[in-house]
């Protein structure tokens with residue numbers, strides 16, 4: 001039944017991919033918990049969420065969305081390149097992906113610091129004075145974009161490792177599942193942002 | 205048996221490291237399984253001692269040996285260790301790790317290095333929890349459920365302890381991921397899904413629960429830590445939050461978690477019964493599918509922990525109904541086990557005796573579970589010892605007894621030695637007696653209104669508490685006999701053959717203890733499990 005058996009092979013391509021997909025699912029569930037909180041509080045504080053959302057910068061939000069989507073493209077191109085034995089080009093695309101990731105984080109950093117500068121951060125007197133709904137909105141904002149940012153950071157570290165491996169030649173057209181899995185991870189982080197963007201920036 | 209050309213076992217063949225490093229750096233699933241078993245039972249003993257001290261405190265009304273504060277810390281630490289360090293990793297990461305590749309004819313797990321990493325996560329989590337007991341504000345005193353708002357306000361070291369549990373969650377997820385992928389990818393040629401041993405089926409269901417539920421625990425604990433560190437206010441009504449959300453999130457994980465604990469236990473029982481009744485299992489597919497349906501319906505019943513917390517009547521009725529539904533597959537299993545023994549040529553050896561004790565205690569726990577799952581009676585007993593009794597019948601009488609059964613069953617395979625049968629039987633009887641003396645009075649105490657988690661009680665509850673405390677000593681004696689017998693036999697037990705019980709699953713076809721990569725030649729499977737010669 002099972003044509004070529006995975007038992008005696010050193011690396012099992014399908015197995016690695018399957019494991020990675022399941023891991024991605026656990027990441028998704030982690031965020032589901034937070035989206036659950038979001039939906040409860042949003043239904044409870046409709047008005048306040050609208051008001052608070054209008055104070056976020058749509059420009060930076062849109063810019064960051066474009067950056068991440070582009071980074072997904074370069075990520076996919078890097079996997080494509082390594083499949084075709086073009087390690088150099090793959091390396092360049094990996095580097096570009098890392099660059100876009102850092103660009104995203106830099107934007108996030110300026111966005112956060114502006115807000116913190118205005119006295120809007122969890123447990124700040126400024127935020128608490130805005131009332132319950134806005135406290136919840138900004139709490140969720142910091143929580144979810146914060147944890148998402150950590151995931152971007154993890155993705156960057158992962159890709160840096162992949163760059164070293166590509167350079168050393170241990171990633172190549174015969175064995176690229178690790179790069180492909182890193183790509184999957186990167187895309188997941190991207191997809192999560194695609195949901196975070198509208199629920200925080202576009203609801204006013 | 206295989207004396208003449210006995211192969212080198214995995215203990216003897218090296219792996220490039222020596223001494224302790226050959227264990228803590230090994231990616232061999234057998235060594236990792238043993239690492240898990242050894243570390244889990246060490247923690248188990250600490251928690252047993254805490255339990256004994258708590259029972260001693262409750263021997264008479266009024267303070268006996270400790271203060272109320274230390275009592276609170278003790279039942280918290282007892283719970284945290286038993287749940288997160290012993291019974292959740294318990295069977296899947298210990299026996300499952302060791303037996304799964306052997307039972308499906310594989311050389312190792314799908315991701316050996318992730319397997320080792322999960323043990324390291326486990327140990328790091330354990331160490332963080334231990335550190336949390338002696339630093340900061342002292343051991344947490346919230347109960348193992350870490351309910352808000354108290355867990356946010358208390359000055360004890362909750363943040364660190366919760367971080368430790370978070371790490372244990374990662375470890376558990378990685379184990380689940382490994383179990384599921386291994387079963388998908390590494391079955392021996394010819395081992396179709398419905399030819400798999402039922403222990404493998406139960407591990408498969410368990411693995412999925414670990415993957416799908418544990419992340420929710422992760423985020424819950426993360427939120428609790430953030431709340432303590434930054435004060436988001438998600439669970440604080442004064443800031444717009446809601447403490448009920450914590451309970452929901454917590455039980456969305458922690459109800460499925462009881463299936464992480466009980467499903468593999470059921471799997472062990474299903475392995476043992478056919479071997480000692482010399483009959484094939486009754487209702488193979490029903491048992492396999494009941495594991496899967498427990499795992500899936502089990503996601504939708506978490507609300508039954510919150511009947512008294514404040515929920516709409518509609519949702520309470522639905523949660524209660526689903527709770528009754530999820531009891532059905534467990535009932536199916538019990539009837540299948542009994543039917544499998546019917547007209548078998550039963551040999552009441554120690555593994556089977558533990559198994560039969562399991563069936564009895566598990567059934568009692570299960571039936572009382574229905575009393576708790578029904579709305580009207582739940583309101584009456586929710587805050588009482590009735591819950592404590594039910595829970596321990598399921599977790600100790602259920603999971604731990606099956607765990608002991610599995611350890612006795614696979615002991616000759618793991619160590620290549622045989623334990624002495626008489627002390628094993630004695631320990632089982634003493635454990636069974638002690639267990640019932642310890643926990644049965646709690647049912648009655650609960651019905652009479654003895655509240656749980658209390659440090660002190662009214663004089664009219666004295667008799668019940670006294671009996672229960674005496675039971676805890678009998679239980680401890682049983683544990684001592686059992687572990688003395690087992691540990692002694694590791695060193696000076698008689699050599700066991702490769703198949704002392706006449707088992708028919710693949711692990712019995714290789715030598716005991718198994719060689720480094722389990723099988724000299726990967727077996728080819730042509731029929732289902734549990735076929736015995738007439």
Ligand SMILES: [Cu+2]
Nearest residue numbers: 459506508509
């Ligand atoms: Cu439950």
